[in-house]
Amino acid sequence: MNQKILDILAHVADPEVPVLSVLDLGIVRDIRMQDNGELEIMITPTYTGCPAMDMIAANIRMELSANGYVQVKITNVLSPAWTTDWMSEEGKQKLKDYGIAPPLPKQQACRSELFAEQAVQCPHCNSYHTTRISEFGSTACKALYQCRDCKEPFDYFKCH
Amino acid sequence: MNDFLFKYILHLADNALILGHRNSEWCGHGPALEQDIAITNISLDLIGQARNFFQYAAELKGTDTTEDSLAYLRDARDFTNLLLVEQQNGDWGKTILRQFFMSNYQFLLYNRLQESKNAQLAAICAKALKEVTYHLKWSSEWVIRLGDGTDESHSRMINALHDLWPYTGELFIPAPYEKQACEEGIAPDVSELKEGWMQNLINIFDEAKLPVPPKAFAQTGGKTGLHTEYLGYILADMQFLQRSYPGNKW
Numbered sequence: 001m002n003q004k005i006l007d008i009l010a011h012v013a014d015p016e017v018p019v020l021s022v023l024d025l026g027i028v029r030d031i032r033m034q035d036n037g038e039l040e041i042m043i044t045p046t047y048t049g050c051p052a053m054d055m056i057a058a059n060i061r062m063e064l065s066a067n068g069y070v071q072v073k074i075t076n077v078l079s080p081a082w083t084t085d086w087m088s089e090e091g092k093q094k095l096k097d098y099g100i101a102p103p104l105p106k107q108q109a110c111r112s113e114l115f116a117e118q119a120v121q122c123p124h125c126n127s128y129h130t131t132r133i134s135e136f137g138s139t140a141c142k143a144l145y146q147c148r149d150c151k152e153p154f155d156y157f158k159c160h
Numbered sequence: 161m162n163d164f165l166f167k168y169i170l171h172l173a174d175n176a177l178i179l180g181h182r183n184s185e186w187c188g189h190g191p192a193l194e195q196d197i198a199i200t201n202i203s204l205d206l207i208g209q210a211r212n213f214f215q216y217a218a219e220l221k222g223t224d225t226t227e228d229s230l231a232y233l234r235d236a237r238d239f240t241n242l243l244l245v246e247q248q249n250g251d252w253g254k255t256i257l258r259q260f261f262m263s264n265y266q267f268l269l270y271n272r273l274q275e276s277k278n279a280q281l282a283a284i285c286a287k288a289l290k291e292v293t294y295h296l297k298w299s300s301e302w303v304i305r306l307g308d309g310t311d312e313s314h315s316r317m318i319n320a321l322h323d324l325w326p327y328t329g330e331l332f333i334p335a336p337y338e339k340q341a342c343e344e345g346i347a348p349d350v351s352e353l354k355e356g357w358m359q360n361l362i363n364i365f366d367e368a369k370l371p372v373p374p375k376a377f378a379q380t381g382g383k384t385g386l387h388t389e390y391l392g393y394i395l396a397d398m399q400f401l402q403r404s405y406p407g408n409k410w
Binding site: 045047048049050051078079080081082114115133134135136137138140144160 | 194195197198201202204205206207208209211212279280282283284286287288290291294297298300301304
């Protein structure tokens with residue numbers, strides 16, 4: 001993908017988890033410069049109903065426009081479906097530093113049995129002695145956990 | 161435009177929208193904060209899925225049809241959602257059981273649709289399936305928790321079962337547009353999904369100590385626009401703004 005454009009998009013943050021850029025999230029799937037000078041950005045939604053997607057598209061447009069790209073088309077692509085495995089390692093570290101437990105790798109976690117809990121590491125004290133409070137958290141992409149050692153509740157960015 | 165395809169996509173959209181709307185009525189009323197958040201997150205997923213289906217249907221229809229005109233400007237007779245999803249929320253047990261019936265169904269249906277030869281439908285369903293998998297897990301856990309909980313929670317689940325069971329038969333009786341979608345190789349035969357649905361239900365009900373109900377008379381009509389009295393009230397609530405202030409935007 002076009003490095004110059006990528007450098008610009010690195011400044012567009014996820015409005016719900018502002019520590020992550022759209023690149024960290026892995027939602028920018030392709031960048032195409034058309035012959036007529038139009039710049040097409042292909043993005044994919046994290047969750048189908050994620051209310052941040054419209055704002056993300058608007059922010060991408062604004063950031064590109066501030067850098068001189070005014071003819072911009074943003075296209076939503078659904079396939080292949082987004083997975084947390086596309087999140088950058090740097091993004092996962094940023095999440096942890098921000099106090100959100102990063103998603104476990106898909107092969108290790110996604111198919112859990114009923115009532116099963118995944119060993120999610122507490123982003124505050126690094127303990128694995130944690131418990132799930134709710135499968136659904138403050139946003140579609142997060143679950144709510146609590147650490148049994150330091151007692152802090154925390155968000156876990158669900159493996160998806 | 162393929163008329164059956166438009167109708168088929170609209171049916172999938174209506175199921176997701178109406179169930180999403182019903183669940184959203186719990187917003188601020190859930191039995192515990194975490195579960196209030198869970199049910200409204202499920203609403204968000206369902207309404208997001210409905211949007212994808214509506215956008216595709218609008219594209220098929222062309223002219224000035226939009227996702228919004230399909231959601232907000234059709235009357236009850238034009239909605240083809242299942243009767244099950246429009247049933248009243250009742251207590252938490254009834255809402256949970258309705259969700260479990262529907263997630264169990266959507267899980268099997270989307271699993272097949274993600275391999276549809278219609279690429280757009282396959283893409284929407286592959287994505288939706290990931291979310292429905294959560295819904296199925298969450299609602300299964302709750303059916304077990306309530307069924308095998310206290311005498312009170314158990315009896316409420318039995319009541320919910322009595323209320324909702326007659327509406328489950330419709331899931332597996334194909335409407336003309338479903339038959340045609342199946343013949344064209346775009347969708348599975350819904351009657352074939354029944355066995356897997358029942359098997360999963362038996363597994364969960366066994367653990368939940370709930371009786372598997374015998375075969376019952378199936379209430380039908382939703383798929384062809386003949387609804388219970390509840391849908392009109394849902395639409396009155398959901399469509400009020402666009403009906404009173406046409407074209408109004410955020």
